[in-house]
Amino acid sequence: MNQNLISKYNVPGPRYTSYPTVPYWNDQTFSLKAYTASLRKSFRESNESEGISLYIHLPFCESLCTFCGCNKRITRQHSVEVPYLQSLLKEWKLYLDIFGKRPVISELHLGGGTPTFFSPENLQRLIDGIFSNARRGRRMELSFEGHPNNTTMAHLETLASLGFSRVSYGVQDYNATVQQAIHRIQPFENVQKATLQAREAGFISVGHDLIFGLPFQKTEHIEKTIEQTIQLRPDRIAFYSYAHTPWLKGNGQRGFKETDLPSAEEKKRQYETGKKMLLANEYLEIGMDHFALKSDSLSKAMNSKTLHRNFMGYTSSKTQLMVGLGVSAIGDSWYAFGQNVKGVEEYEALVNQGILPVFRGHILNEEDQSLRKHILELMCDLETNLENTRISAEEEQAILDSLSEMESDGLIFLSDRKIQVTEKGRGFVRNIAMAFDLRLKRNRPEQRLFSMTV
Known part of the structure; x- marks a missing residue:
């Protein structure tokens, strides 16, 4: 990565797990009635052919990891487990009533927080409760996020017996100074x-999450961490840039000073060193931030151009409908997004009253759906084609104008109306996607909303 290009393109920008991105959702056109109707429509269209995805947010952690920007509740009181699980199953019942028919689950992911905060017995109670009113898809993938310090053999054996086949462990960095800081x-x-x-x-698939650009982190820390990671040969590796967002509530990052973070030049070295080491050890680069062995389903999905990206990140199994259960969870009907309330007490109170706990969302218009397609293709396939796009000629020309400088810088190859990300442009794919983000262009935020793109 050229340092001049980093200086030019390293700006605040979204990670595009959705389009429109959450800060640009239009709450004025959103209603629970419209969202519910979109869920029914999507369910009718896709349940039998591809099933649904289910994300379940388990927010509890015993201690605060100060690099983390996820919605969580810090507690050592495990008495919170059962009431929360009961609320999750009540929320699931609300969705079953909306669908009016048993859903086929093709993908289920437990995220957090720390899912392994919950006992194996309670996790089994949750999954049994979910599948008591659902069918298992023919090609189903169940996965969870595990904390290496508290994921026990009992957790693993219980979840494996329930059909879980993939786990992702948060590693971040093995250096003691960095671990102390975060x-x-x-x-x-x-x-x-x-x-x-x-x-x-x-x-069958074990993943490790690594982060570069952390406080006090150096290139030699990255080298050592990846050397040790390669010893264990995880099937997938997420190699993320640390997202420094201290202005967001509750993430603990206010304890870091800007001077504690690596410089842009040092961060570039960390990324390039890590990427080079992974590629030299038979890992394939997948979309943005991800690497996988050839045998892993992500690599196979990339090669067959069936890779998908949603609020759970990259996945090898695309479904039109994704339901989000739990505090702050986001659902996607393909025609609309809806996000749950963020407080545990408010969430539990609403579902106990039989009220869907969605507090905001967005109904996608025709332009949104068209731009979402292009951004998804760029993030997953590193290419897109403007043929049959459903935006005005003026807006399309504005996108092409935004891309022309990137073409001059060698980040993309533009032929007729086809856009292909070059090898040089891989590290700038968020910037390339931003050229299609018309909502961001029309409403530049007065305050910073996103982490830096590089």
């Missing part, structure tokens, strides 16, 4: 044990 103390031995036990329990 309040995530976990030696290599803990990750090694959790990884080996997952394979012993029958998990």
